[in-house]
Amino acid sequence: MSETIAFIGLGNMGTPIAKNLIASGYTVKLYNRSPEKVKGLVALGGHSASTIGEAVKSADIVITMLSDDHAVNAVSEEILPALKRGSIHLSMSTIKADTSKQLAEKHEARGAVYLASPVMGRPPAAEARQLFILLSGDAAAKEKVKPVLSAISQRTFDFGDAPYTSHTVKLMMNFMIFTIVELLSEVMLMAEKSGIDKNILLDTMLNTIYGAPVVKIYGPLIIKEEDNPNGFGTQLANKDLRLAQETASEVGAQLPLAEVVRTHFEAIIAAGGGKKDLPMLVSYLREQSEEVVK
Structure with missing residues (x-):
């Protein structure tokens, strides 16, 4: 592959994504705040950068997978x-x-392109190249990154030319996941x-009224606790839920x-x-129900 990719943020999702890009033959320059996370990927063929600037300066595509707006x-x-x-910056x-709008303007001023590209899927999906990409931004740039996205995902959904739309879609999708996890836990x-x-109950759900992929993934995890x-840590989920609420209020x-789900997250x-991973919500609900019985 001719493109050089800078990858910044090697957490639970970033690491398997970067690994798949390396395996696909891309030159991947790696930066993470905790350098030890870079070592394993260097052993697979990645290239360590000591600073963000060093990682980015020769990159055709920059990918960031970070925790929050800050x-x-x-x-x-x-x-x-x-x-x-x-x-091109794939965020x-x-x-x-609002954050992505501001960043898109700053990138344009530098002669670069910002594409919103949040992903759907847990770490096992990232490892198996089975993520879904929610993409929005400049049409020509989206065309250029197609091979890169194909190397890490099973499908890309295009939400148009506005370089922020798919970030809002991601918040809506995560809100739905959280409410489904709450429902399944209850x-x-x-x-x-x-x-x-x-x-047996889960099998019945999946084959009658509720066969959604999120139920297939989270149902067994909730049963096993x-x-x-x-x-997907509760604190990170709570952040996403807060952003979804703020975005809804703004529009x-x-x-x-x-509010119901967030009350439970904040108590946890x-x-x-x-x-704690999202499926552990059922443990909290059990504790609460036992308190009521007392």
Whole structure:
């Protein structure tokens, strides 16, 4: 592959994505705030950069996978001065539209292009190249990055030319995931207390009223109550939910269910469970129900 890619942010999602780009033959320059996360990828053929500027200066495509708006803004302040003209920044983080609008303008001023490209899928999907990409921004730039996105995903959904739309879509999609996890957790707890086999119940759901992919993924995890350290931490989920609420308010929409779920997330976080994976919500609901019985 002729393109050089700078990859910044090697967390639970960034690491497998970068690994697949290296395996696909791209020259990938890696930067992470914690350098030890870079070592394993260097062993696979990646190239370590000591600074963000070093990673970006010769890159045709820059990919960022960061935790929040603050991190994206901070890193972008180091990316922008080093960008070469004509380069493309694929922003895969979950952030607000306002942040992406501002970044798109700053990139344009540098002769570069900002594309919103958040992803749908958990780390196992990233490892298996089975992510979904939510893409928006300049049409010509989107065409150029198609091979890169094909190397890490199963499908890309194009949400038009505005370089921020797909970030809003990502917030809406995550809001739906959180409410489904809440719903499944409540139903599975009710089944447990009613003496109903939860696996049979899930099988019934999937084959009658509720066969959505998110149910297929999270249903078994909720039943097993597996706290995966590489999963979707409650604190990060709560951040996304807050951003969804703020975005809805700004456009004059309401998300009443978001407040219910967020109350539960914040209680889990307050009890020290900010890193607990989403399926552990059922444990919190069980504890709450037992308190009511007492």
